[in-house]
Amino acid sequence: MKYSYACEPLPYSFNALEPYIDEKTLNIHFSKHYQGYIDNLNRVLQNAVDQQTMTIDQLLTHLRSLPVSLQTGVRNFGGGVYNHALFWQVMMPQGGGRPSGLLAERIEQTFGAFDVFQKQMSDAAKTLFGSGWAWLCTDEHGSLSIVQTHDQDCPLTDGHYPLMCIDVWEHAYYLHYQNRRGDFVDAWWHVANWPFIQARYEEHVK
Ligand code: MN3
Numbered sequence: 001m002k003y004s005y006a007c008e009p010l011p012y013s014f015n016a017l018e019p020y021i022d023e024k025t026l027n028i029h030f031s032k033h034y035q036g037y038i039d040n041l042n043r044v045l046q047n048a049v050d051q052q053t054m055t056i057d058q059l060l061t062h063l064r065s066l067p068v069s070l071q072t073g074v075r076n077f078g079g080g081v082y083n084h085a086l087f088w089q090v091m092m093p094q095g096g097g098r099p100s101g102l103l104a105e106r107i108e109q110t111f112g113a114f115d116v117f118q119k120q121m122s123d124a125a126k127t128l129f130g131s132g133w134a135w136l137c138t139d140e141h142g143s144l145s146i147v148q149t150h151d152q153d154c155p156l157t158d159g160h161y162p163l164m165c166i167d168v169w170e171h172a173y174y175l176h177y178q179n180r181r182g183d184f185v186d187a188w189w190h191v192a193n194w195p196f197i198q199a200r201y202e203e204h205v206k
Helices: 023-044 056-061 068-089 101-111 114-127 181-191 194-205
Strands: 132-138 144-150 161-167
Touching (some): 023 068, 068 161, 101 114, 101 144, 114 144, 114 181, 132 194, 161 194
Antiparallel strands (some): 132 144, 132 161
């Protein structure tokens, strides 16, 4: 993804993730919140000719080397664009279950068992104070780690490559789950897109 940014179509319909994520929430999340991050990032970069040729990955990876006047805008809105673009992809209708292949092996090696990983990732999402994200990340060696970020901060900025993420801003769940973030996180696993996440891992480590 690169300037000028555009809202690519969601790969499923707004009601496709029900009952786990309701149609109204997904519609507003995508059409209003995500579109807002895109519009704001375009505005931040409208006169930044050098940064317009960088990909969103490059902008976030090299955030601290950008002109100071751009850093807050790219951090908040660029993070919002990248994080959500990944979030839409790590979910699918009739998702859930467990990963297989190399990622499954690595999860078992790292965490002991899939269930242990799932519990730790869920805990990261449930315990994050305020607004932010829980992530499964990897690095250049293929090591796995669970990471929390606040607001729209992106793991790329701290050298982690994100494989999957759970958005725990209230806008991701409040209409349906109200204050019950834990119920949303537990339900989220039913829409996990393991084929995509596995392929992303294998692509990164090859
Ligand atoms: Mn969100």
